[in-house]
Amino acid sequence: AQKVTQAQTEISVVEKEDVTLDCVYETRDTTYYLFWYKQPPSGELVFLIRRNSFDEQNEISGRYSWNFQKSTSSFNFTITASQVVDSAVYFCALSVKGANSKLTFGKGITLSVRP
Amino acid sequence: SAVISQKPSRDICQRGTSLTIQCQVDSQVTMMFWYRQQPGQSLTLIATANQGSEATYESGFVIDKFPISRPNLTFSTLTVSNMSPEDSSIYLCSVGQGVYYGYTFGSGTRLTVV
Numbered sequence: 001a002q003k004v005t006q007a008q009t010e011i012s013v014v015e016k017e018d019v020t021l022d023c024v025y026e027t028r029d030t031t032y033y034l035f036w037y038k039q040p041p042s043g044e045l046v047f048l049i050r051r052n053s054f055d056e057q058n059e060i061s062g063r064y065s066w067n068f069q070k071s072t073s074s075f076n077f078t079i080t081a082s083q084v085v086d087s088a089v090y091f092c093a094l095s096v097k098g099a100n101s102k103l104t105f106g107k108g109i110t111l112s113v114r115p
Numbered sequence: 116s117a118v119i120s121q122k123p124s125r126d127i128c129q130r131g132t133s134l135t136i137q138c139q140v141d142s143q144v145t146m147m148f149w150y151r152q153q154p155g156q157s158l159t160l161i162a163t164a165n166q167g168s169e170a171t172y173e174s175g176f177v178i179d180k181f182p183i184s185r186p187n188l189t190f191s192t193l194t195v196s197n198m199s200p201e202d203s204s205i206y207l208c209s210v211g212q213g214v215y216y217g218y219t220f221g222s223g224t225r226l227t228v229v
Contacts, residue, residue: 035217043205045158045220091157095218102148102173103209103218105157 002027004094006106013082014114021077021109023092029053034068034075035093035103045091051075082113117142117210121221128198128228135194136224138208143188145211149181152205152223161206164191198228 003026013019025034036048049059051068059066063080079086089110093103120139128134138147146165150158161181162170170183185191195202208221 033217037220043225044222045207047217047219050217101211102160102163103158105159107157 002029002032002094002096002104004092004104004106006092006109008109009107010110010112012112012114015084016081017113018078018080019082019111019113021079021090021092021111023075023077023106025073025075025092025094027094027096029096031096033095035095036066036075036077037091037093039089039091039108041088048077048090079111082111084113084115087111087113117144117212117219119208119210119219119221121208121224123224124222125225126227128226130199130228132198133194133196134198134226135192136206136208137192138190138221140189140210145188147185147191148209148211148218149183149191149193150207150209152207154203158207161193195226198226200228202226203228 005024008022011019032053034051038046038048049066056068056070065078067076075092089108091108092106095101095103118141122137126134146163148163149161151161152158160173161176162172162183164170164183164185166185166188172178180196182194203226206224206226209218211218
């Protein structure tokens with residue numbers, strides 16, 4: 001069985017601070033896919049990134065960066081110079097068979113960015 | 116990536132009634148997934164709907180309570196039957212689009228049962 005743990009439940013920062021959201025996963029499969037989604041107050045899920053198990057390269061997209069470490073089964077997400085619009089719930093998720101199998105979600109992290 | 120139209124976006128229903136949620140995809144997809152998100156909680160998979168076969172339900176979810184239809188490769192419905200206040204949640208449909216695009220989600224249906 002797969003499991004995703006997001007130990008942080010709520011984080012509050014002041015605008016322009018950097019913040020890291022942690023994600024630890026468990027799976028016995030050697031091929032798997034990791035995702036981060038953002039859920040703003042409106043409720044829709046916004047896709048942020050997908051990473052497969054055989055690609056450990058870190059990724060940067062603007063103010064967002066992701067650190068994938070298979071050795072520690074972690075896929076952490078950093079927001080640099082946070083903004084109020086970053087306030088949302090962030091979910092880490094895992095799939096072991098690509099897009100034809102279910103996503104297992106972590107419990108989510110509520111990020112509040114104060115002006 | 117695919118675009119999903121999910122309806123209704125929200126509804127307030129009386130207990131004991133049923134609500135049918137629709138998801139229309141702008142391209143043909145093999146698998147569709149239905150999730151429930153209870154207030155303040157994470158997403159939990161209800162069932163996987165494959166066109167031409169019975170939906171596969173996760174532990175804790177039964178067909179009598181959450182019947183699903185999948186008449187073709189672009190459309191699916193989820194019915195929440197005999198509703199109680201505990202069914203108040205956001206319900207989301209999702210499709211998988213291969214390892215490159217990952218998963219796309221509908222905009223969700225906010226259901227309140229009174």
